[in-house]
Amino acid sequence: MKKLIYLVAIALVIVSCKQEVPKDYLTFSGTITNQNSDSLIIAQRNIIKTIKVDANGVFSDTLKVEPGNYIFFDGKERASIFLKNGYDLKISLDAKQFDETLKYEGVGSEANNYLAKKRTLQEKLIDYEALMNMSKTDFDNKMASNSKEFKTLLMSVKNLDSIFIDSQEKDLEGLNKQFTSMFDEKQKLIALTGQVSPEFSDYENNAGGNTSLDDLKGKYVYIDMWATWCGPCKAEIPHLKKVEKAYHGKNIEFVSISIDRKNAYDAWKKMIVDEELGGIQLWAKEDNAFADDYLVTGIPRFILVSPEGKIVNADAPRPSSEKLTELFNALNI
Structure with a gap:
């Protein structure tokens, strides 16, 4: 009898020890309604894993990670996700209402439901x-x-x-x-408003020759600092075209200055043709002085200069913003 009790005790200890060993991987599964893609991507600095999603929006996979913040991307939308080995995360999601419907269940759900709520709060605040x-x-x-x-x-x-x-x-x-x-x-x-604008000189004009800011005095000058590799810059192109058309023949010039490197020169020329870009298209020839004087640390940046060559707005509204039309109307352009 004592031997039997002893063996049972050993068995219980073994089972207990097995239960306490944490998984060295995590499980990620769920169902996506109105899915945008046949796969999900888990990424940090690089893609960590691509998870297949079947025709019914169902997926399930495992992966090993260092604990930390990651991104999951469904082909159109993305969300922050906190992952740690040992988690067993299950999500439900309607991709047409991504933020509003994203929910987690299972081990690790608390942190990730918080991240979903945090994103909604950010949009609100x-x-x-x-x-x-x-x-x-x-x-x-x-x-x-x-x-x-x-x-x-x-x-x-x-x-x-x-x-x-x-x-x-x-x-x-x-x-x-x-x-x-x-x-x-x-x-x-804002403190630059009213000051004489910094100059650029002899930037290559796609239409031929070179152009300087001084050549454009007598009209307002709306300047677009951009580059061919810049996604947000390219997103503004359709809006810029509409604004150019609406103000065609009025007291304003639309100038786009490419700050592309020399190795993207051909891409710049090609994009002008492919996108049928209007206005005055200039290439800065890798001269950063004008951008530096305007404290350009990110693009696109839009600048408005008066007919007298003074700064009206060193960080003017984008073409996609209604505030640009409001500004032009206030100036009677």
């Missing part, structure tokens, strides 16, 4: 244009208010991994620093 046009006091107050709401959301979620909490706090700190830097840069650009 963060209006980039409104933020950038606030006074310094209002900006600081708004950032403090936003931080409080994000922290409240984070603290309201139970059973979060300490690594995850730490990463989210760092993300929030980084986001605040990023917006503060952008706001400070915007204030510097």
Whole structure:
């Protein structure tokens, strides 16, 4: 009898030990309604794994990861996801209402449902244009208010991994620093208003010869700083065409300055033809002085210069923004 009890005790210990061994991989499965693709991509800096999705939107796979933040991409939409070995995540999603319907179940669901709610909260709280046009006091107050709401959301979620909490706090700190830097840069650009515009000279004109900013005095000049490799720049092209057409023959010139490298020169020439680009198309010849003077750290950047050669707006509204038409109307262009 004692021997039997001893053997049972050993068996229980063995079973207990087996149960305590954590999985060295995670399981990711779910169902996607109205799917955008036949696969999901899990990525960080590079693609980690491509997961097949069947015709009914069902998928299931395993992968090994370092704990941290990743992106999953369904061919059209993307979302942040926190992954850690040992997780058993199940998602349900209607791709036509991606943010509104994304839900997680299973081990690791708490962190990822938080990320889905965080994304919705970001869309509600963060209006980039409104933020950038606030006074310094209002900006600081708004950032403090936003931080409080994000922290409240984070603290309201139970059973979060300490690594995850730490990463989210760092993300929030980084986001605040990023917006503060952008706001400070915007204030510097606003301070340029009314000053004599920096010059560019002898930029190659696709129509022939060279063109300088001084050649365009007497009219307003709406400048588009762009490059052939820039997706957001190319997204503005249809809108820019519409604006050019609406203001054709009026007291304004539309100038697009390519800051492409020399090795993209042929691509620049080709895109002008393929996209039927209008206005004055210039190539900066790798001269960064004009862009540097305007503190251009990202493109597209739009600039409006007066007929007298003074800065009207060093960070003018994009062609896709209704505020551009409002600005032109206010100036009686």
